[in-house]
Amino acid sequence: xxxxxxxxxxxxxxxxxxxxxxxxxxxxxxxxxxxxxxxxxxxxxxxxxxxxxxxxxxxxxxxxxxxxxxxxxxxxxxxxxxxxxxxxxxxxxxxxxxxxxxxxxxxxxxxxxxxxxxxxxxxxxxxxxxxxxxxxxxxxxxxxxxxxxxxxxxxxxxxxxxxxxxxxxxxxxxxxxxxxxxxxxxxxxxxxxxxxxxxxxxxxxxxxxxxxxxxxxxxxxxxxxxxxxxxxxxxxxxxxxxxxxxxxxxxxxxxxxxxxxxxxxxxxxxxxxxxxxxxxxxxxxxxxxxxxxxxxxxxxxxxxxxxxxxxxxxxxxxxxxxxxxxxxxxxxxxxxxxxxxxxxxxxxxxxxxxxxxxxxxxxxxxxxxxxxxxxxxxxxxxxxxxxxxxxxxxxxxxxxxxxxxxxxxxxxxxxxxxx
Numbered sequence: 001x002x003x004x005x006x007x008x009x010x011x012x013x014x015x016x017x018x019x020x021x022x023x024x025x026x027x028x029x030x031x032x033x034x035x036x037x038x039x040x041x042x043x044x045x046x047x048x049x050x051x052x053x054x055x056x057x058x059x060x061x062x063x064x065x066x067x068x069x070x071x072x073x074x075x076x077x078x079x080x081x082x083x084x085x086x087x088x089x090x091x092x093x094x095x096x097x098x099x100x101x102x103x104x105x106x107x108x109x110x111x112x113x114x115x116x117x118x119x120x121x122x123x124x125x126x127x128x129x130x131x132x133x134x135x136x137x138x139x140x141x142x143x144x145x146x147x148x149x150x151x152x153x154x155x156x157x158x159x160x161x162x163x164x165x166x167x168x169x170x171x172x173x174x175x176x177x178x179x180x181x182x183x184x185x186x187x188x189x190x191x192x193x194x195x196x197x198x199x200x201x202x203x204x205x206x207x208x209x210x211x212x213x214x215x216x217x218x219x220x221x222x223x224x225x226x227x228x229x230x231x232x233x234x235x236x237x238x239x240x241x242x243x244x245x246x247x248x249x250x251x252x253x254x255x256x257x258x259x260x261x262x263x264x265x266x267x268x269x270x271x272x273x274x275x276x277x278x279x280x281x282x283x284x285x286x287x288x289x290x291x292x293x294x295x296x297x298x299x300x301x302x303x304x305x306x307x308x309x310x311x312x313x314x315x316x317x318x319x320x321x322x323x324x325x326x327x328x329x330x331x332x333x334x335x336x337x338x339x340x341x342x343x344x345x346x347x348x349x350x351x352x353x354x355x356x357x358x359x360x361x362x363x364x365x366x367x368x369x370x371x372x373x374x375x376x377x378x379x380x381x382x383x384x385x386x387x388x389x390x391x392x393x394x395x396x397x398x399x400x401x402x403x404x405x406x407x408x409x410x411x412x413x414x415x416x417x418x419x
Contacts, residue, residue, distance in 0.1 A: 038219065067209060081128065127169065210258070344363070
């Protein structure tokens with residue numbers, strides 16, 4: 001695989017001189033993860049990952065990212081690899097899984113044994129990043145088997161004759177966990193273990209926190225662009241307030257709101273705008289499905305109270321037209337004329353480059369009696385038009401929706417949420 005030097009500030013959203021270069025692989029390299037235009041890097045975390053990858057000091061450390069669930073540990077590593085076209089290998093640790101499973105195995109193929117590399121051997125041979133998620137679930141004995149690999153020492157595989165495999169210069173190993181290797185002091189992460197001191201001594205430990213409010217607002221703008229700005233800001237504030245209550249031991253909340261859960265809440269609020277026709281509030285309806293349905297009753301009540309403090313009477317309003325605007329009105333009245341909603345599709349077309357701003361949006365709603373299409377630029381009011389059932393393919397709005405969104409997909413549009 002061909003190595004390439006990229007201009008750092010062109011491939012990653014980082015403030016660097018135009019002369020600063022970072023090494024990756026050429027486009028088309030196998031095993032590179034899919035680029036996610038909705039990912040927002042924490043600037044400090046990105047700087048840490050960049051310096052670890054470049055390793056200009058020759059420290060040869062592994063990287064251990066520790067932090068609360070859903071704060072962006074794994075996704076940041078994955079998107080870093082996507083930006084540099086680095087092969088990405090990932091697995092989740094447990095009590096019995098260890099180095100042997102990650103090295104590889106002989107398997108019977110057409111009556112004969114054939115060797116298949118595991119992710120650890122593959123990253124040794126070809127370079128890239130091997131990420132071990134939930135590494136603090138690994139048993140201490142299993143973790144010890146990784147010690148040499150964490151220092152990028154040669155790998156010896158008895159099944160292959162014991163000849164040393166020298167690590168590729170671009171080989172890196174990263175780990176993630178909800179604890180910092182010292183065991184769980186909160187009681188929230190069952191099954192985590194206290195890590196061996198010699199194992200932890202081979203890694204640089206970076207604590208990862210949730211994104212700042214303005215960064216999470218950007219995440220929601222990119223991931224759920226049809227969500228109105230006012231709702232976006234209020235949801236981010238609610239998430240921050242829930243986290244503060246979660247950290248306050250006097251509140252005894254057993255669940256918090258991760259960035260992952262925040263995105264789900266925002267997406268579900270858009271998906272369930274139609275529940276206004278049934279007398280439900282879409283924000284409250286979505287919050288239950290995103291978070292509080294998995295909380296204890298007293299915690300669910302406390303979380304809903306936090307949301308009410310920010311949204312106020314809007315949480316009781318089943319209409320929400322003043323927040324969602326025209327789209328809520330049209331979807332909320334889905335049974336008036338168009339019949340039952342059968343299927344909905346959300347597409348967007350992104351610009352080129354990781355720093356591209358804005359999307360073209362295309363939404364399709366197949367009802368019993370019509371196809372409704374909305375389109376326009378992110379942040380602007382969407383144009384809406386209706387195609388009667390009689391003018392649809394085979395007089396089927398759902399078939400017409402399939403034809404139209406397949407054309408959009410061929411034009412470079414991508415799904416960002418679908419029901």
